[in-house]
Amino acid sequence: MVPVTSFQEQGVAVFGLGGSGLVTARALVAGGARVVAWDDAPARVEAAREAGIPVGDLKTADWSAFAALVLAPGVPLTHPEPHWTVVRARDAGVGIIGDVELFARERRAQCPAAPLIAITGTNGKSTTTALVAHLLRHAGLDAQMGGNIGVPVLELAPPQTGRPYVVECSSYQIDLAPTLDADVGVLLNLAPDHLDRHGTMDNYAAIKTRLVAQGRTAVIGVDDARCAAIADALEADGHTVVRISGHTRLEKGVFGHDGALYAAQGGKTVKVADLAGIDTLRGDHNAQNAAAAFASLRALGIAPDVIAAGFATFSGLAHRMELVTKREHVLFVNDSKATNADAAARALSSFDRIYWILGGKAKSDGIGDLTGYFSRIKRAYLIGEAAEAFARTLGDAVPHVTSTTIARAVAQAASDAAADSSGGEAVVLLSPACASFDQFANFEKRGDAFRAAVMALGESNDGKEVA
Numbered sequence: 458m459v460p461v462t463s464f465q466e467q468g469v470a471v472f473g474l475g476g477s478g479l480v481t482a483r484a485l486v487a488g489g490a491r492v493v494a495w496d497d498a499p500a501r502v503e504a505a506r507e508a509g510i511p512v513g514d515l516k517t518a519d520w521s522a523f524a525a526l527v528l529a530p531g532v533p534l535t536h537p538e539p540h541w542t543v544v545r546a547r548d549a550g551v552g553i554i555g556d557v558e559l560f561a562r563e564r565r566a567q568c569p570a571a572p573l574i575a576i577t578g579t580n581g582k583s584t585t586t587a588l589v590a591h592l593l594r595h596a597g598l599d600a601q602m603g604g605n606i607g608v609p610v611l612e613l614a615p616p617q618t619g620r621p622y623v624v625e626c627s628s629y630q631i632d633l634a635p636t637l638d639a640d641v642g643v644l645l646n647l648a649p650d651h652l653d654r655h656g657t658m659d660n661y662a663a664i665k666t667r668l669v670a671q672g673r674t675a676v677i678g679v680d681d682a683r684c685a686a687i688a689d690a691l692e693a694d695g696h697t698v699v700r701i702s703g704h705t706r707l708e709k710g711v712f713g714h715d716g717a718l719y720a721a722q723g724g725k726t727v728k729v730a731d732l733a734g735i736d737t738l739r740g741d742h743n744a745q746n747a748a749a750a751f752a753s754l755r756a757l758g759i760a761p762d763v764i765a766a767g768f769a770t771f772s773g774l775a776h777r778m779e780l781v782t783k784r785e786h787v788l789f790v791n792d793s794k795a796t797n798a799d800a801a802a803r804a805l806s807s808f809d810r811i812y813w814i815l816g817g818k819a820k821s822d823g824i825g826d827l828t829g830y831f832s833r834i835k836r837a838y839l840i841g842e843a844a845e846a847f848a849r850t851l852g853d854a855v856p857h858v859t860s861t862t863i864a865r866a867v868a869q870a871a872s873d874a875a876a877d878s879s880g881g882e883a884v885v886l887l888s889p890a891c892a893s894f895d896q897f898a899n900f901e902k903r904g905d906a907f908r909a910a911v912m913a914l915g916e917s918n919d920g921k922e923v924a
Contacts, residue, residue, distance in 0.1 A: 473529020555633025578645025642672025703745030713744025740807030793904030817891030
């Protein structure tokens with residue numbers, strides 16, 4: 458744990474007592490703050506009380522006694538409307554921050570020499586975070602990984618010289634971290650997402666941009682126009698910018714091309730890593746993730762050959778282009794984390810013969826932007842609330858069937874793919890382009906259901922489950 462000493466002997470309100478909220482409250486108490494913690498859910502309040510965390514109803518609290526409100530990232534700061542604690546804090550002139558901000562302050566105070574890589578983007582940030590941490594550990598460093606990837610940042614080991622931190626940051630967390638100052642800030646991409654929490658795409662982009670604008674080195678994906686413009690603007694403003702791409706040759710930066718990674722600078726382009734045959738880094742989107750990782754480690758001074766050697770042993774992440782198993786010529790890939798069309802496009806671009814399982818609780822963008830990939834899809838299997846709307850979009854361009862459930866979709870897709878005799882690999886791909894909340898509590902549960910259905914088909918040819 459990272460004890461938070463920056464509010465020693467000061468009153469701090471903590472709202473939101475889920476996983477990260479509990480850790481935050483403990484870290485503040487450990488650092489000597491006078492904590493009053495609360496949640497709208499009585500069961501969470503009681504759990505915190507039983508864990509020894511000071512609790513109190515913030516609706517009746519004296520807000521003049523607080524130096525800060527530490528808000529859990531899932532609690533609305535601005536949209537669709539500010540949470541009641543936000544209103545109370547603003548009325549009392551109390552600053553509103555989150556756990557990533559507390560970590561940033563503690564790092565500056567205790568050990569500013571501890572390297573920090575902060576990673577954001579609409580898609581790919583978890584894979585990139587895990588890859589960066591893996592490469593740092595491969596290089597022999599005690600890399601600490603946390604943030605939005607699942608481990609609360611204040612639960613990591615305390616900052617010390619030579620101990621690097623790799624922190625995945627959601628837009629919610631950045632919004633609550635006004636002084637986050639990473640050594641390397643990474644912005645992978647931007648696509649419409651979470652607009653219910655940020656109001657407009659411009660607001661969403663501005664929050665993401667702050668992470669790289671306040672970093673010492675900005676690593677920015679330029680495969681979408683908005684991020685390319687951000688890179689240009691920051692560089693014109695005097696920032697150190699490293700551009701990355703998954704598929705476009707760059708005159709300066711790091712890019713993927715034809716199964717390899719290249720670095721370009723000073724008119725020279727050098728191959729720096731071979732990605733061919735690494736299933737966990739398949740596709741242009743993963744080439745961009747690898748480029749981001751390479752650029753980040755180079756910014757910390759890690760040797761190129763050390764970085765390159767680490768790619769081959771990366772095991773990937775569950776639910777993100779996860780190769781569950783292979784049966785004869787059929788791959789079964791769990792990409793349940795693809796909760797929007799932009800994320801699904803990354804999976805669809807990675808394979809040529811796809812038996813696609815999609816659907817769930819649709820987001821506003823639907824799948825209209827994916828028509829360019831329809832020629833790759835042999836058949837689609839529709840599940841969940843979005844099935845009827847997605848069927849209309851697929852129309853006559855893609856053969857499809859309404860399967861309703863993942864188990865039925867897997868059985869149908871596996872049978873069709875096994876009968877595909879056109880040569881080469883076929884893939885049964887769960888890449889829903891939807892949220893999971895119509896049928897599952899989260900995308901992890903949905904991915905688990907896919908994996909269970911696949912494994913229920915029988916053992917793979919070699920009995921080995923991959924990744």
